[in-house]
Amino acid sequence: MSHKIRIAQPHIDDSDIEYIVDILRRGLLAHGKIVEEFEREFSRYLGVQHVVAVSNGTIALELALRAHGVGLGDEVIVPSYTFIATSNTVVFTGAKPVFCDVEWDTFNIDPKCVESKISRRTKAIIPVHLFGHPADMDPILKVAKENNIVVIEDAAQAHGARYRGRVTGSLADSAAFSFYATKNIAMGEGGAVATGNSEVAEKIRLYRNHGQKERYIHVKLGGNYRITSIQAALGITQLRKLDELNRRRRKNAEYLNRYLGKLGWIETPVEKDWAYHVYHQYVVKVASDAPVSRDELYARLREAGVEAMIYYPLPLNMQPVYREMGIHDEKCCPTAMELSKRSLAIPVHPGLSIKDLEYIVEIFEKI
Numbered sequence: 001m002s003h004k005i006r007i008a009q010p011h012i013d014d015s016d017i018e019y020i021v022d023i024l025r026r027g028l029l030a031h032g033k034i035v036e037e038f039e040r041e042f043s044r045y046l047g048v049q050h051v052v053a054v055s056n057g058t059i060a061l062e063l064a065l066r067a068h069g070v071g072l073g074d075e076v077i078v079p080s081y082t083f084i085a086t087s088n089t090v091v092f093t094g095a096k097p098v099f100c101d102v103e104w105d106t107f108n109i110d111p112k113c114v115e116s117k118i119s120r121r122t123k124a125i126i127p128v129h130l131f132g133h134p135a136d137m138d139p140i141l142k143v144a145k146e147n148n149i150v151v152i153e154d155a156a157q158a159h160g161a162r163y164r165g166r167v168t169g170s171l172a173d174s175a176a177f178s179f180y181a182t183k184n185i186a187m188g189e190g191g192a193v194a195t196g197n198s199e200v201a202e203k204i205r206l207y208r209n210h211g212q213k214e215r216y217i218h219v220k221l222g223g224n225y226r227i228t229s230i231q232a233a234l235g236i237t238q239l240r241k242l243d244e245l246n247r248r249r250r251k252n253a254e255y256l257n258r259y260l261g262k263l264g265w266i267e268t269p270v271e272k273d274w275a276y277h278v279y280h281q282y283v284v285k286v287a288s289d290a291p292v293s294r295d296e297l298y299a300r301l302r303e304a305g306v307e308a309m310i311y312y313p314l315p316l317n318m319q320p321v322y323r324e325m326g327i328h329d330e331k332c333c334p335t336a337m338e339l340s341k342r343s344l345a346i347p348v349h350p351g352l353s354i355k356d357l358e359y360i361v362e363i364f365e366k367i
């Protein structure tokens with residue numbers, strides 16, 4: 001059936017449309033000054049010296065890893081509970097992803113596990129700020145510094161989130177963002193690397209455009225990872241309302257917490273006292289003794305026109321593709337395994353009306 005209430009919905013208003021129309025009238029299509037303007041505005045927002053816009057979040061991660069020198073023979077520590085782009089990009093560089101279990105309450109990588117997985121080969125750690133809640137960065141940054149390991153934030157789902165008052169994407173050596181259609185800043189497709197490291201930024205600018213330093217002189221192996229001016233225009237207008245839209249997500253989350261928290265069989269999302277959660281997704285945990293199973297609840301919501309989603313039904317350490325490659329890990333991640341059975345995402349996006357929220361709560365209450 002077609003869903004009445006979608007899990008995500010781009011928030012496009014007249015400010016986006018007018019700006020894009022203006023860009024089209026000016027004949028600005030390809031990469032150029034509008035992309036540079038987006039990069040400047042996002043870098044100002046993050047308080048990070050360089051932002052390099054690239055085609056998507058996957059390539060942003062891969063280029064960041066490459067620019068930091070990650071490659072064949074290296075290991076990169078990643079959480080087991082995230083979207084597969086986080087670990088696939090490690091494989092693309094020739095390095096090996098090493099999976100860490102996550103924390104039950106925040107879904108994010110467990111810093112104690114990170115410490116236990118460090119080896120002579122560890123070159124980088126990719127903490128993911130999953131669903132919009134920052135990972136616990138300080139202990140990770142500490143152990144990384146002691147061992148001379150690079151930290152790259154995967155901030156694909158956390159635009160405008162904060163860790164101890166600092167914005168995610170500004171906390172480590174580099175950070176990767178995705179601007180896919182469902183993200184808090186949505187371009188349709190798009191991504192960026194943010195970094196304070198000028199050498200890394202320069203390398204990524206080269207990789208993005210066939211390694212071309214002067215016209216038709218290629219100093220690095222690169223490709224075409226550029227975005228268009230139209231994508232960048234959306235980035236600019238979406239960024240300008242990011243904080244306001246995040247506040248609306250938080251209000252929706254507060255409403256859901258208030259009512260779903262009372263049921264006794266739903267664990268609502270946690271916001272640590274050091275965190276500012278931007279609710280890219282609102283993910284609850286269904287108790288094992290709940291009146292319905294997670295999968296029944298998923299089906300009931302969908303039947304009622306509410307597009308629930310399961311993020312994620314199988315942790316990365318168990319994915320068939322990694323089994324085939326011999327890099328899976330059956331034992332590493334019991335918490336991630338349990339979360340994959342209990343988690344359910346329900347709509348929280350800023351386009352929800354109070355009626356939508358009431359309707360969602362009602363379905364839960366009837367159970």
Ligand SMILES: Cc1ncc(COP(=O)(O)O)c(C=O)c1O
Binds near residue numbers: 086156191
């Ligand atoms: C945590 C995480 N990392 C990386 C990505 C990859 O971004 P993209 O889809 O723009 O390639 C995503 C996208 O969904 C993501 O959720």
